Amino acid sequence: MSNATSGQSQVAGSADVLTADRVAAALRDDILRGVLKPGARLKDFELAERFDVSRNTLREAVKQLGTAGLVTTRLNAGSAVRRLSEADAREIYIIRRTLELSGVDSLSRAGEAQMLNISAAIEEARRAAAESDWSELSTASLRFHQAVAALNGSARLDAFFANVLAQLRLVNWVMTDEPSFQMQWVDRDKGIADLLLQGNRHEAHIKLSRYLDDSEALIINAIRRSPDGLASASTSS
Amino acid sequence: MSNATSGQSQVAGSADVLTADRVAAALRDDILRGVLKPGARLKDFELAERFDVSRNTLREAVKQLGTAGLVTTRLNAGSAVRRLSEADAREIYIIRRTLELSGVDSLSRAGEAQMLNISAAIEEARRAAAESDWSELSTASLRFHQAVAALNGSARLDAFFANVLAQLRLVNWVMTDEPSFQMQWVDRDKGIADLLLQGNRHEAHIKLSRYLDDSEALIINAIRRSPDGLASASTSS
DNA sequence: TAACTCCTTTTTGCTGAACAATCCTGCTTG
DNA sequence: CAAGCAGGATTGTTCAGCAAAAAGGAGTTA
Incomplete structure (x- = not known):
């Protein structure tokens, strides 16, 4: 029962936080740390692989950062790290x-x-x-x-x-x-x-x-x- | 252009807004109008049928309202319209x-x-x-x-x-x-x-x-x- | 050379089904 | 009548797939 395998997800170990939140936090960290610089596009398939999460879940994480104002999203054109004017x-x-x-x-x-x-x-x-x-x-x-x-x-x-x-x-x-x-x-x-x-x-x-x-x-x-x-x-x- | 055929979704018509946003707006309206009173549980399967969207999409809409502070979510126990203390x-x-x-x-x-x-x-x-x-x-x-x-x-x-x-x-x-x-x-x-x-x-x-x-x-x-x-x-x- | 059009390749937005884990309800049992 | 247990309901998450829009390139024309 150690937890790594447990939790409720089949694959990723989650303590008791929603997986999307965990990914969102990691992504935010990458952005704030400068790993992902303003203007960088966030292709969800790519990132989903990088974080070993479903494309669907990553998408939710990106959306969270969107409402937080760290990324911008154009309809059907994906998201990118926000560039401040x-x-x-x-x-x-x-x-x-x-x-x-x-x-x-x-x-x-x-x-x-x-x-x-x-x-x-x-x-x-x-x-x-x-x-x-x-x-x-x-x-x-x-x-x-x-x-x-x-x-x-x-x-x-x-x-x-x-x-x-x-x-x-x-x-x-x-x-x-x-x-x-x-x-x-x-x-x-x-x-x-x-x-x-x-x-x-x-x-x-x-x-x-x-x-x-x-x-x-x-x-x-x-x-x-x-x-x-x-x-x-x-x-x- | 009321609905069905247009938009990018196979089923629901979306003018040029993300479907989840559209559903979130409709849900928010229901909450603010009092159709869904504080304490009312939001079962996603039920609502997904009601709005004719996928369970996954509705879930995203509910999450949006969660970050907006209109609904609360307990892990594994679902969401409900927030009751203000x-x-x-x-x-x-x-x-x-x-x-x-x-x-x-x-x-x-x-x-x-x-x-x-x-x-x-x-x-x-x-x-x-x-x-x-x-x-x-x-x-x-x-x-x-x-x-x-x-x-x-x-x-x-x-x-x-x-x-x-x-x-x-x-x-x-x-x-x-x-x-x-x-x-x-x-x-x-x-x-x-x-x-x-x-x-x-x-x-x-x-x-x-x-x-x-x-x-x-x-x-x-x-x-x-x-x-x-x-x-x-x-x-x- | 520059610009416009057409077409192919990505990439996105959404769906529907699946599955484990957890909660809830009613029933049994002491 | 309280405590406990089983079974169904509900949730969180993943996966594969499809239609529509955007990105990008080749070709044509000026």
Whole structure:
């Protein structure tokens, strides 16, 4: 009964999660990790073989990522990893301002667990920086901002915001991740976190607002100077 | 082109939408309209016959509604129309406060189309009230609040908020929709809309905040005094 | 050379049947 | 009357196959 063979599927071992969900998670990981870069087509037969799942199941997984905003699908023309436009990036920063700043504003209603989440993310970032693990540091920073948005106190909002931040990571591979440059952001994260832990809602709001302005400018710039229509420029237009 | 022969499926006619999406929309409509009440089980074989689609396709549609938060699924025990708990309702109102109030705050950045949306919703509510169409009036009110949240300026946020409001409608069937009582809310909607159209951001914020407090209290009350375990405690008794 | 049309090859969207695992219901039994 | 058990109902998943649409190439014409 060990489980590998058991579970309910005839072939793939599933602990107690739907197989499609498992595949979706793996696919999301590949996308976020940059194995599948924006614009890459997702042919379901190919991927079904790669993950050793039925074409039908993989299709469901892809659809999940579609509703998560990580892949786009044209009818009868298949799916591809989403390529974010400048407008998309702008929209994402609108959402970040709305949810993160609102989270700071409702700091007084925050529970202890939520504050702990914030300091945990900062601590993790500090450790990653010490070990020069730039990839981990980047995700720790995102986790901090997610914790800020979590101050709003809604799990649904958290899930939505996680999706949005995941979409933002689609742009990450465009950016030249200069370590020394990235350190600046971590320092500013820590500054905001300290203000929050002190309960200084007002200053935190201002500092976070500036942070988002600068971050957005950087990302927009990166998108503009990136090889834009690399894969899409074909087929005329 | 009502149905049968066209489209790409052998059986069901699809204009240019995925069949699963079409079925999902129809199902959502049934749920929101109250044809399928909270707690109702969704047996896929049954529904597949009802919509004349394959069991596999219907399953995908149900899963979509699952991620939309309208149905819950227990592993190996099937899906059912979601029944909102008091905590769910509270969370929804947290989201409403976050997004609607933030929308009011960013009124200055709003475009003309967005303001037009607001007045259109109010106008529609007025018309529905004149015709005593209480169902349409209720949806018009929701459309107004959606327009307020749309002031934030993000399509993604709009889609998310639409989902949340749809979930809120799951509670609606619990409430005794006394017409005269519902009129009160429409009037308050109009009051807020007028302030917005005048550009009076501050007063609108205050009025909307009170509106949400009162509305939440009403809904929470309705949930508390509703026949709670109506469908789950049945089968015997 | 460039562009247009036609045709073949993929690839997609959906179906229907199959099967193991699990849940549910009613019946038996103590 | 409670506990337990069998059998049917239902779910999660896979597989093979078909029709329709898109992708891609060859050939023709300008």
